[in-house]
Structure formats: structure tokens, C-alpha cells
Amino acid sequence: MLPFAPFSRLGTSIYTAMRPANTVGGDYFDIIDLPDGRIALAVGDVAGKGIPAALLMALLQGSLRTLLTAGFRGAELVRTLNDHLYAHIPRNRLVTLFYAECDPATGALHYVNAGHNAPFLLRPPAPVRLGTTGAALGVLGGSTYEERGETLAPGERLFLFTDGITEAFDPEDREYGEERLEGLLLSRRPLRSPDLIDAVRDDVLSFCGSARPRDDMTMMVVER
Numbered sequence: 001m002l003p004f005a006p007f008s009r010l011g012t013s014i015y016t017a018m019r020p021a022n023t024v025g026g027d028y029f030d031i032i033d034l035p036d037g038r039i040a041l042a043v044g045d046v047a048g049k050g051i052p053a054a055l056l057m058a059l060l061q062g063s064l065r066t067l068l069t070a071g072f073r074g075a076e077l078v079r080t081l082n083d084h085l086y087a088h089i090p091r092n093r094l095v096t097l098f099y100a101e102c103d104p105a106t107g108a109l110h111y112v113n114a115g116h117n118a119p120f121l122l123r124p125p126a127p128v129r130l131g132t133t134g135a136a137l138g139v140l141g142g143s144t145y146e147e148r149g150e151t152l153a154p155g156e157r158l159f160l161f162t163d164g165i166t167e168a169f170d171p172e173d174r175e176y177g178e179e180r181l182e183g184l185l186l187s188r189r190p191l192r193s194p195d196l197i198d199a200v201r202d203d204v205l206s207f208c209g210s211a212r213p214r215d216d217m218t219m220m221v222v223e224r
Contacts, residue, residue, distance in 0.1 A: 006194075007031050009039060012104035012152070012224050015193045019164075019201065019217040026053030027162050027216035028060055028097075032068060039104055040068060043220055044097040045116065045162045052093075059088065060095055060137075073101065075147040078112045078134065082145070085138040095137040098130070098160055107152035107224050112145050117178075119160040120185055121150060127182060130158075157193060158222040159185060161200075164215035168204050171211045176204055193221040 007014040016029055026046035034040055044060060046053045063084050067077050078099055085095060098119060100111035115136030118129040134145035152158060161181070168176040181200070188199045197219050204217065 007039075009033075009104035011154075012039070012102065012107070012222065013193070014039075014041070014220065014222050015197060016220045017197050017201070017218070019213070021049065021164065021213055021216050026057050027164065027218040028057045029160075029218055029220055030061060030064065032065065034068070034101065037103070037105070039102045041100045041102060041160075041220070041222065042097060043116065043119075043160045043162065043218060044095055045164075045216075045218075047092075047094045049215075056089060056093060056095065060085070060097070064099075074110055075112050075134075075145045078114055078137075078145045079143065082114065082135075082137045082143050083141050086141040089138050094139050096163075097137055102152070102222065107154070107156075109150045109152055109158070110147055111150070112147050114145060115139075117161060117163055117166065119158055120182065121152070122157045122159060122185060122189065123153065127185065152222065152224050154224050156224060157196075159196075160220040160222075162216060162218040164213060164217035165200065165204055165219070167215060168208050168213050168217070169211055170207055171209050176207050180207075193223050197221060 004016045028044040030042040032040040046056045072080055096116040097114040098116040100109055102109045113133045118131045121128040135143045166176055166178050184203050188196055
């Protein structure tokens, strides 16, 4: 698992880590400062593995950043990104993406979930899932996407992940699953965010045992 340097703005901190299953992977994450002081966050997963997935991941990152520079935001950005990918990638490829814009001063979060694993908003008494608001990217041109909002209060965290976590398998071919992940997040709630990421990684690898993880694993934690 490769940790990346923490990103901090006005009381909001972001921690990320990635573990490629192969030398090159198809998981994607990005953290981008916006001109108005907000932060753009993205976590995505490209279908497939190896060089083709890595090339598509690079196309996704470049296209998203180009659209941000051009002034696209929120659901309009994701809709335009979908149409661009639909026109340029093979029909047997798709991308799941969770995209959000966060105000680090207030915790206001506006997000679009294009077919990605629903992140966990860790708040008492129970986590809130930020579910899908539109189809995965590249599947159908002209798809529409809904933008939703949440507020990250002081002490709350948003845990984002790719399916390499929940779709890891043990030697008996049993799946790790979202229920086990949620239970771990609840039981390890007192941990600092970097330690929470390490705890999830260690639990997944312990679960897999001699079965090598088959997919990339990426995690991002946004905390106030």
C-alpha cells in the first residue's frame, strides 16, 4: 500500500493510499484545488487491468482536469466527461467514478456518484452511504447525472474506496464484502485517519491470506 502525502486546507485533511495488483493499475484518484477555494475530489476504477486500463485511467485524469480548467463543475462536468469517454473508449470498457467538490472551511460537499462503490460518511450513530446518482462512465452517451449534497461536520470523516477492497477473496473464494468493511470502520472509529487506512489494508490482506489480491486497492479519507 503506497501512502501519499496528506492534503490539508482550512481544517479539512485528506489522506490517500493505493496498492496496485500489478505493476500498472487502473485505479484513479485526484485532489485538485479550485479557483474559488473549494477542493475537487475524485476516486475512480477502470474496468480491466494492465496497460489498457492504465491508459484509460490517464485519459480519465487528463479529461477531468481539462474540463475543470474550462469551468465545468458538478453534474455538468460528469455528464460531459461521460460523453467524451463514450466517444473515445471501446464498448467493452467502463469507468466508475465518485466526484465531489468540498468547501474545506464549511465542510459542504456536493457530489456525483457515477456507478462507484458508495463511500461511507462516518457519523454517529451509523454511517451514511453516498450512493449512485448515475451510470458508470462510457456505457451510454447522453446519460444524465444527479448532484447531491452533504455537510461534513467537525469530527466526521468520509471514507472512499475502490472495489479491490470489498471484492478481495480468501483462499476459499469467499468475498471480503461491504458488511465486513463497515464493521471494521465502526470498530476502528477512534483511530487517526492514516491508521484507519492501515487497519483496513491489514484486515483485507489478513482475510486474503495466501490468496493474492486480484485487483487494485485504493482508499481516501476526508476528515474535518
